[in-house]
Amino acid sequence: MKYKHTLLPLLFYLCSLPLMAQKHLQVGHFFGSDYGKQKEATEILMKGKRLKPYNLMLFRSLTLPTQSINIAEIEKAVTADGSKAIDKETGRKGNRLYYGFFQLQPLKGLNCYLFYRNNSLNPANSxxxxxxxxxMEGKASLDELKKSFAR
Known part of the structure; x- marks a missing residue:
């Protein structure tokens, strides 16, 4: 009985670790927040076996319509996190960040990546x-991820 009181909280903590993984980032508070609950927003959380072919352990995605968010706030957070990246590729339109792909500092032996794209800056996607x-987190290299996304 004594072990149940120790084991149960430990299991809850261990299960929540992947969900807290990006909390050290400026963009971390956007995931799992009210942003993802907005109309026409899409938030995806995947972990486990479905990501194994991609050599990933965690995938979090948030797609938001630009008319209902503060783009500058998100762009500022992405830029702050991107400034600490060990590798990056960015594209700008005017003075705005159009896209950014950042390889962040490894976390507990896992590679960490952040991707951002603002479709509202592309007139073809109006x-x-x-x-x-x-x-994203996992053992995948930057080249592996680029190949996976190119498919």
Whole structure:
């Protein structure tokens, strides 16, 4: 009985670790927040076996319509996190961040990645004016992820 009182909280803590993984980032508070509950927003959380072919352990994605969010706030957080990246690729339109792919500092032996895209800056996508924010963790290299996303 004594072990149940110790084991149960420990299990809850261990299960929540992947969900807290990106909390050390400026963009961390956007995931699992009211942003994902907005109309036309899409939030995805995947972990486990489904990610094994991609050599990932955690995938979090948040797609938001630009008319209902503060884009500058999200862009500022992405830029702050991106400034600490060990590798990055970015594209700008005017003085705005159009996209960013950042390899962040490893966390507990796992590679960490952040991807951002602001479709509202591309006139060809005016019907899909949204931003996408993706956080990933795993053993995958940057080249592996780029190949996976190119498919």
């Amino acid at each position: 019907r899909k004016a949204n931003i996408t924010l993706i956080y």
